[in-house]
Each structure stands twice: as C-alpha cells, then as structure tokens.
Amino acid sequence: MKKVLLPFIMTLLIVAGCQSPAAENGVRELRLAHNQPLEHPIHQSLVEFGRLVEEKSDQNIKVKIYANGQLGSEREVIELTQTGAVDISKVSASALEGFEPDYSIFSLPYVFDDYKDFQRTMQNEEVTSKIYNQTEEIGFVGLTYYNAGVRNLYTKNQPVNSPDEMNGLKVRVQPSQTSVKMIEAFGGTPTPMAYGEVYTALQAGVIDAAENNESALVSNNHGEVAKKYMYTEHQIVPDMLIMNAESLKSFSDEEQALIQEAAAESTLYHEDVWNKTIEEVKETAQNEMGVEFLQVDKEAFMKSVEPLHKEYAENEKTKDIYQLIEGAETNE
Ligand code: GCU
Structure with missing residues (x-):
C-alpha cells in the first residue's frame, strides 16, 4: 500500500x-x-x-x-x-x-563498550x-x-545463548551491509528488510528472529509474536x-x-x-505480552565478530572513522 x-x-x-x-x-x-x-x-x-x-x-x-x-x-x-x-x-x-x-561504524557490533x-x-x-x-x-x-537504545536479539520461541545456537536462524536486519555481516559472523542467516515489514514477517515465519531495542516489542507490537529477548547487546545504533x-x-x-x-x-x-x-516497555513486554528476557554468553558473540573489526580497521573506506571512534575522548 x-x-x-x-x-x-x-x-x-x-x-x-x-x-x-x-x-x-x-x-x-x-x-x-x-x-x-x-x-x-x-x-x-x-x-x-x-x-x-x-x-x-x-x-x-x-x-x-x-x-x-x-x-x-x-x-x-x-x-x-x-x-x-x-x-x-x-x-x-x-x-x-x-x-x-x-x-557503517554504528552497525559494527561492539564498537562501543x-x-x-x-x-x-x-x-x-x-x-x-x-x-x-x-x-x-x-x-x-x-x-x-x-x-535508540542498545540492540538485542529476539526470536519467536527459540532461546539463544551463544553463536553456536544461531545456525539456521533467519534474522531480520536493517538494510545495512554491516548488519548483514554481523549476523553472518554470529552464524545466523541475515534477511535485510524495512522496519515496517518485520511484524508480519515474524508472524508469517518468513523470519525467525529480529534484533532491536526493547521498545520494538511494545511500540511496534513485536512482543506479540516474539517471546524470547536475549541481551546480546551487540549494537548501539x-x-x-x-x-x-x-x-x-x-x-x-x-x-x-x-x-x-x-x-x-x-x-x-x-x-x-x-x-x-x-523501563515501562520492559514491564509491559514481560507482564502483559509474556516476553522472557534472557542473558547470553556475550563474550562468545563478541569473539565471533573480531574479524569484522579487523576488516573495518583496515578497509580504506572505514579505517579513518574506525580509528576516530576507537580513540574518541570526550572534549567536555
Ligand atoms: C530502531 C530505530 C528505527 C529503525 C529500526 C529498525 O527502532 O529507532 O529508526 O527503523 O530500529 O530496526 O529498522
């Protein structure tokens, strides 16, 4: 439409x-x-x-x-x-x-502590x-x-604790090459898609998972169809x-x-x-939508994207911004 x-x-x-x-x-x-x-x-x-x-x-x-x-x-x-x-x-x-x-630097997972x-x-x-x-x-x-918060992985039903459990998982990502590479590095199958299509895609099973901050669960009703929310804390976009x-x-x-x-x-x-x-949406998602919030083996996720960091630190197009961000100090 x-x-x-x-x-x-x-x-x-x-x-x-x-x-x-x-x-x-x-x-x-x-x-x-x-x-x-x-x-x-x-x-x-x-x-x-x-x-x-x-x-x-x-x-x-x-x-x-x-x-x-x-x-x-x-x-x-x-x-x-x-x-x-x-x-x-x-x-x-x-x-x-x-x-x-x-x-692209903002989509590079774990670029910020x-x-x-x-x-x-x-x-x-x-x-x-x-x-x-x-x-x-x-x-x-x-x-x-x-x-826009910290982005985490959420699935329809499957709990995921480490990249070993990502195999075969179809995950919606933003239309961003870096996010595609991130999900590949985690071991999943990325599906770039506009935000407005995610709810229906989850519902129809076109994707098994998505990743976003907690507000997506409530403001965009994703918590109606995705019941496991894992604190991978992979991006701050x-x-x-x-x-x-x-x-x-x-x-x-x-x-x-x-x-x-x-x-x-x-x-x-x-x-x-x-x-x-x-704070409010977490409560609503948990108490009214039955979403379960889970901790994961974050170290393992971080480790899986180390080659991506190397790539961005060396690539002509991204190395300046990579260095600037990695070395950025407050000027306050
Ligand atoms: C966040 C972000 C939106 C974006 C969305 C997405 O919610 O604030 O601007 O569209 O993620 O995953 O596409």
Whole structure:
C-alpha cells in the first residue's frame, strides 16, 4: 500500500515546492518524516524539537511531522530528504550506511563498550562534525542524534545463548551491509528488510528472529509474536536527524543556529523520555505480552565478530572513522 502511494505523495510534495515554502504570512513550514508510531518515544522528542523551533523562531518556523512511515521506508525518506521533497527526517544511522560509509561504524557490533562510551563519543565534536557535515555534497547534513537504545536479539520461541545456537536462524536486519555481516559472523542467516515489514514477517515465519531495542516489542507490537529477548547487546545504533542541505542554508545564520540548538536540546530531552519508556516497555513486554528476557554468553558473540573489526580497521573506506571512534575522548 505504502509503496503504491509513495510516488503519489512524492509528486504532491514536489508540486508543493521542494524547498519549504514561505507562506503568505512569512511563516515557513519544515516537513519532517519518520517511521515510528505516535506512541513511540522518538515521536515525542521530535514533537519537542518542533516546539522548540517554533518557540525560538517566534512562531516564524513551523515543523510538520509525518509519522508512521507514511512517506515511506527509511531509505525512501532519506532519498526524499536528499531532493528536498522532505526537509528533515529521522532515520536510523544503519539506514544511512548505504549513502555514506562512515555511518557503517554504528552497525559494527561492539564498537562501543556501553552506552556511556557511545555518549562520550557522540559528544566529541571531531566525530560529529565529520559525520554530520560530509554528506552535504549528497544533499543532506546531520543535525543531531537520538538515543535508540542498545540492540538485542529476539526470536519467536527459540532461546539463544551463544553463536553456536544461531545456525539456521533467519534474522531480520536493517538494510545495512554491516548488519548483514554481523549476523553472518554470529552464524545466523541475515534477511535485510524495512522496519515496517518485520511484524508480519515474524508472524508469517518468513523470519525467525529480529534484533532491536526493547521498545520494538511494545511500540511496534513485536512482543506479540516474539517471546524470547536475549541481551546480546551487540549494537548501539543512534537515530539521526538529517536535514536537506539547501533547505538549511536557505535560512539566515541566526535561524540556522536556532534549528541546530533546538535539535541539540531535543536530544537531551529525549534521553529522559527514552530511559523512562524503556523501563515501562520492559514491564509491559514481560507482564502483559509474556516476553522472557534472557542473558547470553556475550563474550562468545563478541569473539565471533573480531574479524569484522579487523576488516573495518583496515578497509580504506572505514579505517579513518574506525580509528576516530576507537580513540574518541570526550572534549567536555
Ligand atoms: C530502531 C530505530 C528505527 C529503525 C529500526 C529498525 O527502532 O529507532 O529508526 O527503523 O530500529 O530496526 O529498522
């Protein structure tokens, strides 16, 4: 359905004018797309971003949010953001890997020790300015990142304790080459797929497993069909807020600064929303959906991806970002 509607929506957006139009009263409206439902914590934080933009611009810039993947999958909205048919989108860093190899670093399993390590890295301006700005030539820049938790493996029924038990397991991954390689290294069979298709694929048995943070169990109802959730803690992949480069540049310096500020503030706001929601969803998943949370032999999973780290440390396309991330220190 979405696929059929997409060309139609794109035409509408393009006819409506590629750069966010100045309305007669001078108010400009920014179109923001993302793929999560209204109940998801990220939606709340994007609403806060919009509120901050409006407040800081004295209501001269408005943000209109298209949630629920109504403008397409993450890949599709990245393309819409490149052309300017959409001004801003929130997409997983994994989905950006197909556009800029630096983003692949976030899907490299166990590249961060834990969330604190990830956060320190994302507060390092050397890292963020490299990542956020270099996509300008392909049409968009990064504004900020959002906590999207720690990703873990979940299956319909089968408990998995170590990579030895992954054999034959069909696991949905994000459309990211690095995530494909990760599941292969774990010993499973990766199936890249857009997020919106995962629930049905699990239900129909097209896949046996998926991997995500705990909110997927409740906000996206995956806990209805997946009953074992294993703390592999393999990836910490942020959500990214990206903006069409021309659209951003079409604002005055002061306005650009306020958009950046609103983005940074919404990231901080999101930390609280996220932490609170994760606690709640774990309880709901366990008590109301019957999901079992299990610990695994994490060392064994880490060991299985050591060759991948070697590959990323040596590959021409990824070695700079690999070194930067591995050596990143906070500049606070
Ligand atoms: C996370 C992330 C989404 C992404 C999803 C996925 O939930 O926040 O942006 O689409 O993972 O696995 O595809």
